[in-house]
Amino acid sequence: MTNVNAVVFTIVLVLFVIVTVVGFGASRWRRPPVMAHLNEWGLAGRGFGTFITWFLLGGDLYTAYTFIAVPALVFGSGSIGFFAVSYSIMAFPVAFIFLPRLWSICRVHNWVTPGDFIRGRYGSRGLALAMAFTGILSLMPYIALQLVGINAVLTVMGVGTSSTNTYVKDLPLFIAFVVLAIFTYVSGLRAPAAIAFIKDTLIYVFVLVAVFYIPTRLGGWGHIFGVAQTHLAAINPATKAPNGTFIPTSKSIGSTQFDFASLALGSAMALFLYPHVITGTLAAKRRRIINRNLALLPAYSVLLCLIALFGYMAIADPVTAANVKKAGNTQLAVPYLFQHMFPSWFTGIAFAGIVIGALVPAAIMAIAAANLFTRNIFKEFFKPDASPALETRMSQWASLVVKFGALLFAVELPHTFAINLQLLGGVWIMQVGPMLVGGLYTRWFHRWALLTGWAAGMIYGTIAAYNVKNATASHWASSSDIVFGHSVYIGFTAIIINIVIAVVLTLILRATKVPEGTDETLPHQYTADPEQAPAPVPAGVGARLDG
């Protein structure tokens, strides 16, 4: 450990210890008579009100990686990075359309995962398996990226031994993750819900302070925007093109406006399809809490817009810009900016906010992936008579496996690989849109048509993303592709292929009267708002379904 600032390190350590205590203590929060039930471990009793849901979903949607990657993209490419702001705005009206219906139907039937809904709606184990597979596949790199976020902070802090052995070098990361894995195992969804309070308080404080304080050090917003504009317009000697765009362009340099809009819309549609976000939603007590939260959550997007502007601050601060250039990693832009701008005690708070900001979503993602595995793979295909207690134990172990899988991922593979996979994760998870969102409104789609459309979207998306090249990379260069002369988000093209195939095959399969499977849902259940979860503990999901 060289060049570690003692003050920064102590503050991060103290806050981490507090979070650990809260994480373990959370198991006693709203303690149910029986904890060994997925409604309790996996959904914290399905009883969260507006306030807690706001923190939980906020902690879910705005991850540490967001705080690192969005400013990094803005630092590197300019305005295109602001697609994240546009998308995080758009996500809420998009979710407003379908999320309350998903809540209602899952509440009435006591379903825990989106796979449960697909299973019940289409009577198809295969389609539910496709949902579970896609969910787990897209969550793994997402969790790994949280570690990349922690790592960026630890790198700038100078924590980590100089050993060449990756496992020794990343020891602090390992410790943080082991602690996270254990308290998730013990407390389930209650842990990230409780920690989300601390996380968001820290992040709101450091972002607001930074937004008002840093511009005074850098000569005001006018200067920051001015430097950024000049820098982005300058020609990069390596690529013979401008460094980036200050405002999305419609002109000859390549229309970035279409790219911007399709990236934003695609990501917005993907956001609320991610199983961890659905887990956060299903933990809410009443239907109106979902609606109310979708109106309240954009407050976080204001924060995201301010965070994205950190990218320009980093450009405008010569010391930070030089540091990032020397390290050759744009992801260090925000940590270096804070380190240079703030006194060490405040840097400590900001860094702790980012580290804790990684733990909350990582825990929820692991729980969501574990529930998908337990409900739609383990119970469905291996142990149909699993009791609620066995289901919970299975999920607890699965959450550990998922986390250590992600850890290996983050340590063993190059970071760029994790980022590419996460971009792909967005493309992948979008492909469950037709079955999930479509299924909430209509039973018209045929289950096999949806499955074929899903497979086509997955395959096209993966191959297309692999084939994108640019001046510096031969594969995985970006998540946009050229279609009909426009640069378009690959997920967007893939979902259109997916839907077209699903529609055409549905017409054919319906004409030939192929069995459609039984539908367990009734129309009015999609708008229901039961006050009590239907099956009180301990008479649970599994027991009743098997009876």
Next chain:
Amino acid sequence: MNTPSATPSAPRGPENTANSRTKNQVAAHPITSAAIFVLVAAAILCTLIVPIYARITPKIGDFPFFYFYLLIYMPAVSIALGVAALLQRRLAPPADDGRSGGEAEVAP
């Protein structure tokens, strides 16, 4: 396994009445329904159509228009969705909704 939890015990009657009632409510409040639709659609479209705001001028303070627009757009969406949520409660009164929900049918 996984036998339908609700269907067997659910009486067919309430389904039909509940369903037609939902439809009636949309039909009974055409203006409210349309207002919700417009609010949600506008919230999506005003950020989806990038040319509306992809410009540097007019500058608001030191902020180029593009960045200022994105910054103030979020409170605007917040208000739009808040109003939509309120309007929706007028469409389907929550108390009524709760009783017609799955509660009665699936309770053991």
